[in-house]
Amino acid sequence: QVQLMESGGGSMQTGGSLKLSCTASTESINFSAYTMAWFRQAPGQAREGVAVINGGGGPAFYADSVKGRFAISRDNAKNTLYLQMNSLKPEDTAMYYCAAAGYGLTPRPYQYWGQGTQVTVSS
Secondary structure (H helix, E strand, O other): OOOEEEEOOEEEEOOOOEEEEEEEOOOOOOHHHOOEEEEEEOOOOOOEEEEEEOOOOOOEEEOOOOOOOEEEEEEHHHOEEEEEEOOOOHHHOEEEEEEEOOOOOOOOOOOEEOOOEEEEEEO
């Protein structure tokens, strides 16, 4: 069983920054083999893709809503995925999930999911 665990969420004012992390269990997954992604879901809304990165660490692709503000990266030696979020806006408020073993910025292809970490941005 693959386990993904997110951390780093919290509350922030508009314009602030947060860095999310997602650590994968080592016994069950060859981390560097998998494309990884970040998704988010606000209350009452569908889950949407934020950023995706392949197993080798690039190139990365982003949703238009976060381009130029968010950066996805990974450290395969630490089995960890990151999302640096800058210039946060209230509309970035959502539960953020990491996902593994899929492709693109739609949720359906991804096989493994974390439990999520909440990001709240106040104006």
